[in-house]
Amino acid sequence: MRYIEFKEIECAVSELCITAAYDLPADVLASMKKYRKEESSERAKMFLDQCLQNAAIAADERLPLCQDTGVAVYFVELGEDVKIRGGTIYDAINSGTARGYHESYLRKSIVDDPLFGRKNTGDNTPAVIHLEIVSGEQLKITLAPKGGGSENMSQIKMLTPQAGRAGVIDFVVKSIIEAGGNPCPPVIVGIGIGGSFEKAAYLAKKALLREVGSINPDPNYAELENEILKRVNATQVGPQGLGGDTTALAVHIEHFPCHIASLPTAVNLNCHAARHATVTL
Amino acid sequence: MNIKISTPFDDAAIMALTAGQQVLLSGVIYTARDAAHKRLCDLIANKQPLPVDLKGAALYFVGPSPPKPGYVIGSAGPTTSYRMDAYSPILIEHTGLKAMIGKGNRSPEVQKSMQQYRCVYFAATGGAAALIAKSIVKCEVVCYEDLGPEAIHRLEVKDFPLLVAIDCHGNNLYKGEG
Secondary structure, eight states: OEEEEHHHHHHHHHHHHHHHHHOOOHHHHHHHHHHHHHOOOHHHHHHHHHHHHHHHHHHHHTOOSSSOOOEEEEEEEEETTEEEESSOHHHHHHHHHHHHHHHTTOOOOOBSOSSSOOOBOSSOOSOEEEEEEESSSOEEEEEEEEOHHHHTTOEEEEEOGGGHHHHHHHHHHHHHHHHTTTTOSSEEEEEEEEEOHHHHHHHHHHHTTSOTTOOOSSHHHHHHHHHHHHHHHHTOOOGGGSOOSOSEEEEEEEEEEEOTTOEEEEEEEEOSSOOOEEEEO | OEEEEESSOOHHHHHTOOTTOEEEEEEEEEEOOHHHHHHHHHHHHTTOOOSSOOTTOEEEOOOOOOOOTTOSSSOOOOOBGGGGTTTHHHHHHHHOOOEEEEBSOOOHHHHHHHHHHTOEEEEOOTTOHHHHHTTEEEEEEEEOGGGGGGSEEEEEEEEEEEEEEEOTTSOBOOOSOO
């Protein structure tokens, strides 16, 4: 059994909030530069240049890449041989989130009730925490702050088996066209296929965390990702929805076995400020 | 080629703008998001005076992040505009609002109102929030401080880079359906 102190988690989480908000991950940056080179629309080039310039300013001056520093979404892998001393994992993460958002001048964007009152909680908590128990004695925490604009454009559909591969492609491409400029394209497209209603949505969000430019280890899904990416970029929605070749930087799929009657498919879009940061304790 | 323009606007200034033009905006602009729009429209519905004069003004759909010490404002990029679609025609008709700044397409109702009352919609670059903050030289809260980032701010901007995305003549640059 290994003990990890509550305070240690709180500190690490607070640091994650800062890194995620200020530093565009290297994989996203590299992808944006690659697409900038290949872009043919002058207007789209201008937008991509502004995004790259913005990333440089944010990193140099330690400023948030986007004013929407998001709902703090955590993916936590907790080793079964770890015991947290001084409080629960949920309290430690929320406490670190409040500290990180306050100390690094991030926007507090959470209201206490979705429907009634909608009063800002003032510290960007509660966070959304997905906890997975794994073997071993490590604690791995990934933060993916998620902006409201791209989250609002996400969709889920309970497709049926006859829809198949073509049905999945149509649904995803249609989602991108309907979203237009709202999710701040170029986007990262996270797709969850299979499981159940809520599992598909979870998988779609998790798919956003994969390294941009990496290839799906399953050849069927790797090919599907390529085809969807080509179709999405052929829509010419473009950066900011104002036309161009670069509508998405990447398409990532996570899949899971499902019921004989079902083909749940979820699309979670991430804006071009695809922020995430990980720490392992 | 960037065209330099400044607030406040009159009808002639709005009619001179066409979709696709890149502009650099200077002068005073006001911020408002969903919650502030709702309050302003509730006041109009109840025939109450507004806490801010929007005649000839530009409204920027933004909820900035807090300023670091030594900074005027935090990061300040546009939020998605369609959430203001239900409110914008009311403001355009009743206040003399002449320009809106945001990201993403607007509803047919908003576009119709823009043509009828001569109003323009500028796209600011979503996600370029640290860069945009460089063109904001002054920031103060006007009202609704209880709304936090959603309070109405008075901003002074210098050469804020914008694109005329929808003009008052019925031209619209947006692709897709969103």
